[in-house]
Amino acid sequence: MTGFLILAFLILIAGVLAVPLATRIGLGSVLGYLLAGMAISPLLAALSVDVEALQVFAEFGVVMMLFIIGLEMEPRRLWAMRGKLTWLGGGQVLLTTFALTGIALLADQRWQTALAVGMVLALSSTAIIVQTLTEKGLLRTEGGEASFSVLLVQDVAVIPILALVPLLALPELAGAAADHTGGGAHAGIDFTAHMSGWLAAGTRIGAVAAVIAIGIFAIRPLFRYIARANLRELFTAAALLVVIGIALLMSLVGLSPALGAFIAGVVLATSEYRHELESDINPFKGLLLGLFFITVGAGIDFALASTIWDSVVFWAAVTVAAKMAVLLVVGWFYGLRRQALWLFCLSLPQAGEFAFVLIAFGVANAVFEPAFADQLLLIVALTMLVTPLLFILYDKLIAHAYSTGQGGREADAIDEDNPIIIAGRGRVGGIVDRMLDAAGHRATVIDYNSEHLEVLKKFGVTTYYGDATRPDLLASAGIDRARILVVALDEREQIDRLVRYACANFPGLHVVARAKDRDHVYHLWAMGCRDIVRETYDSSLRMGRSVYEALGHDRQSATAMVEAWEEMDRTSMREIADVFRLDTPSYENEELLAKIRELKAEWDPKLREAMDEIAARGR
Numbered sequence: 001m002t003g004f005l006i007l008a009f010l011i012l013i014a015g016v017l018a019v020p021l022a023t024r025i026g027l028g029s030v031l032g033y034l035l036a037g038m039a040i041s042p043l044l045a046a047l048s049v050d051v052e053a054l055q056v057f058a059e060f061g062v063v064m065m066l067f068i069i070g071l072e073m074e075p076r077r078l079w080a081m082r083g084k085l086t087w088l089g090g091g092q093v094l095l096t097t098f099a100l101t102g103i104a105l106l107a108d109q110r111w112q113t114a115l116a117v118g119m120v121l122a123l124s125s126t127a128i129i130v131q132t133l134t135e136k137g138l139l140r141t142e143g144g145e146a147s148f149s150v151l152l153v154q155d156v157a158v159i160p161i162l163a164l165v166p167l168l169a170l171p172e173l174a175g176a177a178a179d180h181t182g183g184g185a186h187a188g189i190d191f192t193a194h195m196s197g198w199l200a201a202g203t204r205i206g207a208v209a210a211v212i213a214i215g216i217f218a219i220r221p222l223f224r225y226i227a228r229a230n231l232r233e234l235f236t237a238a239a240l241l242v243v244i245g246i247a248l249l250m251s252l253v254g255l256s257p258a259l260g261a262f263i264a265g266v267v268l269a270t271s272e273y274r275h276e277l278e279s280d281i282n283p284f285k286g287l288l289l290g291l292f293f294i295t296v297g298a299g300i301d302f303a304l305a306s307t308i309w310d311s312v313v314f315w316a317a318v319t320v321a322a323k324m325a326v327l328l329v330v331g332w333f334y335g336l337r338r339q340a341l342w343l344f345c346l347s348l349p350q351a352g353e354f355a356f357v358l359i360a361f362g363v364a365n366a367v368f369e370p371a372f373a374d375q376l377l378l379i380v381a382l383t384m385l386v387t388p389l390l391f392i393l394y395d396k397l398i399a400h401a402y403s404t405g406q407g408g409r410e411a412d413a414i415d416e417d418n419p420i421i422i423a424g425r426g427r428v429g430g431i432v433d434r435m436l437d438a439a440g441h442r443a444t445v446i447d448y449n450s451e452h453l454e455v456l457k458k459f460g461v462t463t464y465y466g467d468a469t470r471p472d473l474l475a476s477a478g479i480d481r482a483r484i485l486v487v488a489l490d491e492r493e494q495i496d497r498l499v500r501y502a503c504a505n506f507p508g509l510h511v512v513a514r515a516k517d518r519d520h521v522y523h524l525w526a527m528g529c530r531d532i533v534r535e536t537y538d539s540s541l542r543m544g545r546s547v548y549e550a551l552g553h554d555r556q557s558a559t560a561m562v563e564a565w566e567e568m569d570r571t572s573m574r575e576i577a578d579v580f581r582l583d584t585p586s587y588e589n590e591e592l593l594a595k596i597r598e599l600k601a602e603w604d605p606k607l608r609e610a611m612d613e614i615a616a617r618g619r
Contacts, residue, residue, distance in 0.1 A: 014040045031388035037297025055295035061288025062127045063247050066258040070265020089153025091330040096122040112168035116367045119161045123154045123352040143343030155259040166365045173366035190254040207253040215267030223273045239280040316382040323349035342398040346390040350383035414476045418444045419483040423468035429488030444477050469497045487513040503528030522580040564610045572599045
């Protein structure tokens with residue numbers, strides 16, 4: 001028990017310390033976990049921890065992640081992706097396999113080993129890519145969906161790869177393979193291992209059909225039965241039972257557990273229990289994925305790496321470059337362009353977590369020599385370590401270049417001179433524009449999302465392409481003659497840049513700015529903006545009013561209670577904004593902290609008294 005507690009403590013403290021630090025300096029959580037694993041690797045070795053066995057357990061986080069993604073993807077949306085699955089996914093797997101096989105042949109590897117290397121390295125890391133795309137909000141973008149389509153096809157491709165690897169066995173390695181345990185910690189029971197090809201295929205198709213049938217006919221009644229007990233922990237247990245059971249079924253027939261979990265999630269995407277399932281499984285998924293990344297970092301053989309580091313770095317670079325070249329070709333021919341193509345290319349060039357399984361499988365089946373397999377494992381680990389850095393490259397250079405209008409399309413020439421300028425025509429700016437148009441007011445609207453503008457053009461909406469934070473573009477829009485500037489951009493950094501410029505250079509201009517949250521309001525106030533609207537504020541007030549009504553207050557009383565709260569909130573915000581300092585974090589601004597404590601002591605009793613009085617009048 002003590003050994004387990006020490007191990008758990010080491011892993012948790014490494015993650016808790018490393019991940020926030022890595023996130024704060026812009027490296028992302030995945031690289032934080034990987035570095036945490038590398039840091040505690042010597043301690044795990046001293047404690048004789050079987051990192052490979054721990055990694056097998058942690059890989060279940062990938063299974064849970066695919067299940068949750070399936071819950072968010074309805075079958076019709078998956079059907080709409082069939083072209084991406086076929087051409088992008090299939091093309092990537094086949095062309096990358098051929099390219100890497102050719103490179104391995106040029107490096108004097110036997111054709112059997114070269115083909116196995118090509119198939120192993122053709123796969124990418126579902127865990128790293130999906131986790132990072134989700135964190136950055138890129139999973140639903142064109143490039144993110146293309147990357148995810150490839151990952152789905154790769155999960156399916158594992159099946160023929162597992163069938164082909166034993167056929168590539170080298171007779172001279174058969175003796176060493178016979179001494180091998182058959183895959184180590186990754187080995188498992190596969191009922192189809194000794195079946196004929198047709199029977200094994202039929203069994204696997206039957207298992208997939210069983211997963212679909214279970215999702216349609218069995219899981220809903222199960223959750224209805226569990227729900228009657230009204231015990232949250234039972235629902236959580238049932239959710240884990242479903243995921244583990246499906247993963248077990250897939251494993252027993254030689255299929256990817258993650259693929260089975262994804263199919264089950266898609267089947268349940270229209271279920272009334274979808275959100276409950278997601279909320280119950282999310283904490284386990286997050287912890288296990290973190291543990292998986294830590295085990296990848298801890299599994300690096302630093303002693304071997306120190307002796308052959310130059311070879312490992314070279315072949316890791318070759319692998320990443322070759323895969324990026326293939327991704328560029330496949331993505332371009334499919335129709336990906338601009339930042340979507342870059343995201344696609346920079347997301348998928350690493351090797352995947354399934355490579356650890358396939359390399360052990362290759363050694364057990366006399367395809368890889370043990371020494372060669374050890375080197376291959378280091379190459380896989382290094383490509384995975386590099387991936388978060390590629391995402392940083394995308395964020396800092398690629399996405400920034402396209403978002404600032406430098407991505408290949410010139411800003412439109414603005415031939416209007418209106419008294420109102422709207423920066424950004426998304427969810428917020430679009431509504432403002434339509435409201436103004438309905439009242440007979442014409443606005444000059446600028447947005448930098450070219451795809452969105454092409455859609456708007458089909459509806460007869462005139463919007464100019466360009467970066468509204470650029471002074472030259474604002475000048476061409478007539479900002480020196482405009483009465484009102486509506487800042488409805490999405491990114492906080494861009495909002496700040498535009499508000500700072502407009503308030504500093506055009507004191508007579510009325511700036512209406514969109515704020516992301518309360519803290520952002522203080523920032524914009526300090527920059528000189530005096531008309532600031534929090535993007536979720538009014539909807540939050542309406543929800544609060546609905547809650548008051550649900551508690552039994554009539555509409556008039558509920559509205560009065562909301563107005564009382566809003567009056568207090570707005571007044572206190574103004575007083576706090578006056579002591580806010582741009583150059584000092586809020587938690588270090590003693591004057592601001594003192595003002596908050598003072599206002600809380602003053603307003604809380606008054607507000608409670610006002611609420612009680614309103615409630616009494618409504619009875």
